[in-house]
Amino acid sequence: MSQDARESVxxxxxxxxxxxxxxxxxxxLQDVPINGCEKQIIVVDDGSSDGTAEAIEDQFPSVTILKGDGNLWWTGAVNTGIQNALKKKVDYVLIMNDDVDFEMDFANVLINGSKAESACIMGATxxxxxxxxxxxxxxxxxxxxxxxxxxxxxxxxxxxTLALPELIEVDSVSGRAMLVPAGIFEKVGLFEQRRFPHGGADLEFCLRAKRNGIHVCVSTRSLIYSEPGKSKDLFVFxxxxxxxxxxxxxxxLRYSWHLRTSFxxxxxxxxxxxxxxxxxWHLSAILKWLLLKTLLPHRLLAYFLSKRSRVGLV
Structure with missing residues (x-):
């Protein structure tokens, strides 16, 4: 890349x-500034029947829309978008979910953090x-x-708080806001679609990257906002x-404790x-909570659930 050429995400x-x-x-998202980078948005609409693709075409003509037949699930849709991005020779791919809110500088912070850590995978907090x-x-x-x-x-x-370290190394970051330098896909491949069609693909990808010597980090200054919801939090469900x-x-497949995915x-x-x-251990936890749900009165069960820290079971 020449010195005058802009990077792209x-x-x-x-x-x-x-x-x-x-x-x-x-x-x-259109208003998010990314300093020194050309920003491209690629939406992969996996068979929506509510007019999503048509609304995007009407209101956001600069957005690239790729369409699936409803069988891509999360991982297939993400891989479809990544393949399109790599054909355009972009420098970074930023994978996101549409149910998050964010601080306007979140993308700049991720890119700057990735550069500072020798082109690592970078996730938001x-x-x-x-x-x-x-x-x-x-x-x-x-x-x-x-x-x-x-x-x-x-x-x-x-x-x-601002007292938290700015960057921390982790084993995995969330696909809600994951920045990946494009060269990493050439080294480790795309997301694993066969075993992880919907959940767990971001975790497996990060673990695979780490096994190939790539650092995975989180910026505590790049902030997004979301809620687990019933499909992500066992105890809410x-x-x-x-x-x-x-x-x-x-x-x-839609639930994060799906047994095959967990295996x-x-x-x-x-x-x-x-x-x-x-x-x-995961399976025993599932059976334990099923037994408690069967035996305990609802109020008592709700009390125990409210005291349970929301952590992964696997």
Missing amino acids: AIVLPVHNRKDVTINFLRR TLYAERNRKVIWKAGMRETAALHPRFENVFQNQEW LNTASRWQFVKSCLD HIATCYRDFVPGMVGFL
């Missing part, structure tokens, strides 16, 4: 059937949107060293779902024994 956004959320997100925007949901994830290894959210439920709904959710997460980059221990 492609923002890849997978969407499906939430037109108003997507349109409002794009309105804010997610704060709870409904807790005065000062409480951390996650600043990446780290694997515990316990007998039953699992991945836990960094700084979860801590108050965000347990409080409202019936027993049968809970059992079905364990076999539904692949537990075993993908661990030796067999600790991997199986991690998965069996």
Whole structure:
């Protein structure tokens, strides 16, 4: 690249059937300044039936829209967008979800942080949107060293302050706002679509990158805002779902505790024994909460759920 050439960043956004959320997100995203970079937005609409693609074409003519048939899921949609971005020879790919809010400087902070750390994968810090925007949901994830290894959210439920270190190295960052220098895809490949069609692909990608000598970091100055929701927080879901709904959710790709996905997460980059221990621990936790939901009165169950810290089970 010549000294006069500008770098470029492609923002890849997978969407499906939430037109108003997507349109409002794009309105804010268009105003995000990225210093010294050409910004491209690539939306991958995986078979929406609510007019999402048409609304984007009408209101955001500069946005690239790629269409799926409804079977891409998150990982397939993201890979489709990344492949399009790489054909355009971009320098960075910023993967996002449309259900987050953000500080206007979040992208600049990610790019500057990635450069400072020798082109590492860089993730934003997610704060709870409904807790005065000062409480951390996650600043990446780290694997515990316990007998039953699992991945836990960094700084979860801590108050965000400027006293936090600006950059921290982690094992994984969230696909809600993940910046990847384009050259990393050439080295480690795309997201793993076969084993992780919807959940867990961001975690596996980061673990694979680390095994190839690439650093994975979180900036505590790049801030986004979101809420776990019922498909991401087991304990929120347990409080409202019936027993049968809970059992079905364990076999539904949309839920973060989906059993097959959890098995692949537990075993993908661990030796067999600790991997199986991690998965069996996850399975025992699922069975424990199913038993408690069966035996305990709802109020007592709700009390225990309210006291349970929101951490990953695997």
